[in-house]
Amino acid sequence: MPGKLARTPAESRRTPVKHDVAARIAKALAEEAHARGLDLSAGALPAPSIDRTKKPEHGDFATNVAMAVGKRFGCKPQELAAALKARLEGDPTFERVEVAGPGFLNLKLAPAAFHRALAEVLAAGPLYGRAPAASRERVNLEFVSANPTGPMHLAHGRGAVVGDVVGRLLDATGHRVIREYYVNDAGNQIKLLADSVLAKILGRPDPADGYGANQYVVDLAEHAKGKHAELIAKCASGDERAFTDFSRRLVSYMLDGFPGFPGIRTTLRALGVQFDVWSSEAALHGDGRVERAIDALKDGGWLVERDGALQFETTRLGDDKDRVVYKSDGGHTYFASDIAYHKDKLDRGFDRLIDVWGADHHGYIPRVRAALTALGLPAERFEVILIQMVSLMKNGEPYRMGKRLGNFITIDEVLDEIDEATGRKGSGSDALRYYFTTRKADAQLEIDVEIAKKQSLDNPVYYVQYGHARLCAILRKAQEECGIAADPGADLAALVHPDELSIVAMLSAYPETLAESAKTREPQKIVAYLTSLTQAFQSYYTRLKKENDTILPRSGERESGAWKTRDGGAFAAKVRARVAWVRAIRDVYGAGLALLGVAAPERLDRPAPTAEVPAEALDDEAT
RNA sequence: GCGCUCGUAGCUCAGCUGGAUAGAGCGUCGGACUUCGAAUCCGUUGGUCGCCCGUUCGAAUCGGGCCGAGCGCGCCA
Secondary structure, three states, rough: OOOOOOOHHHHHHHHHHHHHHHHHHHHHHHHHHHHHHOOOOOOOOOOOEEEEEEHHHHHHHHEHHHHHHHHHHHHOOHHHHHHHHHHOOOOOEEEEEEOOOOOOEEEEEOOOHHHHHHHHHHHHHHHHHOOOOOOOOEEEEOOOOOOOOOEEEEEHHHHHHHHHHHHHHHOOOEEEEEEEEEOOOOOOHHHHHHHHHHHHHHOOOOOOOOOOOOHHHHHHHHHHHHHOOHHHHHHOOHHHHHHHHHHHHHHHHHHHOOOOOHHHHHHHHHHHOOOEEEEHHHHHOOOHHHHHHHHHHHHOOOOOEEEEEEOHHHHHHOOOOEEEEOOOOOOOHHHHHHHHHHHHHHHHOOOOEEEEHHHHHHHHHHHHHHHHHHOOOOHHHEEEEEEOOOOEEEEEEEOOOEEEEHHEHHHHHHHHHHHHHHHHOOOHHHHHHHHHHHHHHOOEEEHHHHHHHHOOOOHHHHHHHHHHHHHHHHHHHHHHHHHHOOOOOOOOOOOOOHHHHHHHHHHHHHHHHHHHHHHOOOOOHHHHHHHHHHHHHHHHHHHHHHOOOOOOOHHHHHHHHHOOHHHHHHHHHHHHHHHHHHHHHHHHHHHHHHHHHOOOOOOOOOOOOOOOOOOOHHHHHOO
């Protein structure tokens, strides 16, 4: 491996500015080696890092190249750094090159380099940053997969949003993603739901651990009673086929809704989440895929009969204990289905399987991996994103709705409550999506409904949406009052304000952020990026005002048109450059918000100062 | 007991393949609007990165050991 100085074509397209810097450093290094009569072709050089700096005084990029390869040059890092500095100073890409600390090279880019970077953003527009990853994979992304025995709760919602955003990230980096919901329609839980509903209809007592205490079961019973009288009668007389049929219909109702219950699909849609494939556990059994998978394990000698049950010796593959696939009563375990399901997904030709699970299922990973290995399938293609708990707070206190607490509040309740409070349909989805992707998936999360309802700085999603609306307002005024359309080919030479250039540097980092976020399946990197971009622009905007400058001509000048000729046209050139720059920021913004599935409104209505609604009044409506 | 995840500011959390003086939001306190959206901005306050060793030019980051938290360890799903 030649290290980071040599990049693949895909990477170089993805990070043009950084790649440019890397190439110039490599060139300087090669020249220095040549000058010293060193032959570096034998053996790889240690890979140096080229990083964006955290502090402005360190310039735009910093590299440890002199420290990394100093030994090969047989000299001190600081000496090599000084030699490289001398060579790089002749390069017009850099405005300043400094040796710092133990041998870092700090590089400050010249304005022209920023202008080239900005031109790239403008040329790509809203598609900026979307570039194929090194490997373009066919990905099966399975998420939510909540049992269709009840409404979706907050914890499901987090998995839904994280899964959906990871899907968008993978799409944006050139992977082909199939989003799949695995419907557990064959297990005990479904049987229990059907028993509970039947019990309601037939006036029998609810089964042990049944669902009968829930209002939606009462509603479901009422709905089913009118529609399936014959089927219910057969079920009552112990007809198993009828019972299976009845269960299947109940699953459909849970997914598609019935009077008094919106249905899981509807809830997901309200959250902005859609699936390509709904696969059925029952179907895996129905057409023999489970049986065949278990037979394959048997043929491979992985199964033993013990205590009257059929066990898969996963311990031979690193699991803690062997796992039962067929119980002593002859029934299958959930694991048996899951073996077949994951085998099926790989059989369908996916390069990668990503499962999104609740963190409490983490112990399940080794056995699925063991199953794939035992079946001779590439277990390394299987990965899991674990989702931690969500607790819902209200003004700092655990939030209760009825008897439910935190995780057990339904998505619909939360969405409705926020939508009603803000008066904007979709604001609940925006708020939840933003919250759920702000933290990494495997960290516990607190959500405060009161903050999510606020249309103010306290609410992080509003802060970012406001930033987007503000950029749009500037572009709108530029067009309508100055006749300036953001021109991707604008002359950018007049763009010299340090804040403007540092924001260009941020824009040029967006492709790297997207690539990294997709690669690590960590949406929070996009959120963090958008937050800091917003901050940078808002800060610039206020500073400009303090400096008695504006992006657009002042209103007086707009009407007279005097701005067009001010300073011999230099002012107009600056305005045009800045408008193009605003457009670039807006586009990156829009791209980032689209990845999160959060609305990017072009304008936001100012809230009336008296819009505060007493929280108690909303509680009554929401329940 | 074993396994997984984690321990960073008063609170909620970032911190990329190890990099320079560890960051953000909220909270505290104090400031900034005649002019493109003040739904904003600036400053202030705040930390033995749980503890101890080790690896090296360099550790919040990697390794080991403790302490503490959550979860898992079903012929449940």
